[in-house]
Amino acid sequence: DSGVTQTPKHLITATGQRVTLRCSPRSGDLSVYWYQQSLDQGLQFLIQYYNGEERAKGNILERFSAQQFPDLHSELNLSSLELGDSALYFCASSLRGEARDTQYFGPGTRLTVL
Amino acid sequence: DQQVKQNSPSLSVQEGRISILNCDYTNSMFDYFLWYKKYPAEGPTFLISISSIKDKNEDGRFTVFLNKSAKHLSLHIVPSQPGDSAVYFCAASARDTNAGKSTFGDGTTLTVKP
Numbered sequence: 001d002s003g004v005t006q007t008p009k010h011l012i013t014a015t016g017q018r019v020t021l022r023c024s025p026r027s028g029d030l031s032v033y034w035y036q037q038s039l040d041q042g043l044q045f046l047i048q049y050y051n052g053e054e055r056a057k058g059n060i061l062e063r064f065s066a067q068q069f070p071d072l073h074s075e076l077n078l079s080s081l082e083l084g085d086s087a088l089y090f091c092a093s094s095l096r097g098e099a100r101d102t103q104y105f106g107p108g109t110r111l112t113v114l
Numbered sequence: 115d116q117q118v119k120q121n122s123p124s125l126s127v128q129e130g131r132i133s134i135l136n137c138d139y140t141n142s143m144f145d146y147f148l149w150y151k152k153y154p155a156e157g158p159t160f161l162i163s164i165s166s167i168k169d170k171n172e173d174g175r176f177t178v179f180l181n182k183s184a185k186h187l188s189l190h191i192v193p194s195q196p197g198d199s200a201v202y203f204c205a206a207s208a209r210d211t212n213a214g215k216s217t218f219g220d221g222t223t224l225t226v227k228p
Binding site: 002004031033035041043044048055056058090092094099100101103105106107108 | 148163216220
């Protein structure tokens with residue numbers, strides 16, 4: 001158990017809809033990361049937050065947005081969903097949000113868009 | 115442009131033998147490398163890392179080798195055990211940023227046969 005929790009575990013929705021994925025970081029960690037893993041592919045970095053502020057941005061679509069709240073939990077919002085958005089979405093946390101930090105991953109949310 | 119490549123999607127070895135997983139990168143700014151292990155239905159877990167100032171780092175049965183001139187790293191597992199069967203991701207990061215994002219390869223599925 002990494003200490004990172006993600007809800008929900010599974011999400012099935014239709015094209016055009018909007019969903020919110022939630023992540024609670026490990027106790028004491030200030031930075032949160034979001035990754036997308038499509039079928040048989042690696043983890044694509046989406047976005048990183050540190051203590052409530054956006055720190056780094058990857059290939060995150062404009063239809064996607066995220067935020068980190070004062071209690072350090074984070075939410076990833078996916079809107080106008082398309083079939084291609086079906087994937088595993090992982091949240092990770094680390095202590096300082098620096099390059100040498102070990103990232104601790106949650107179990108992921110499996111999103112299926114029908 | 116995939117900056118971190120794991121060219122072998124899968125690897126099968128016999129229990130007790132050596133497993134060698136390979137990873138190539140293209141971005142010369144990467145100076146910190148990590149290996150993560152992922153079991154089905156779980157998030158990736160950190161395994162071992164290496165800084166670019168070293169060419170080898172060892173932790174028990176796991177050793178990572180870094181060849182900077184070739185932009186290549188490898189993970190050696192000796193001896194391999196059936197419990198090592200998992201997907202292994204290579205990841206790289208650049209310290210010269212104010213962020214902790216890592217770029218991941220697509221993973222190699224290791225199967226260790228009893």
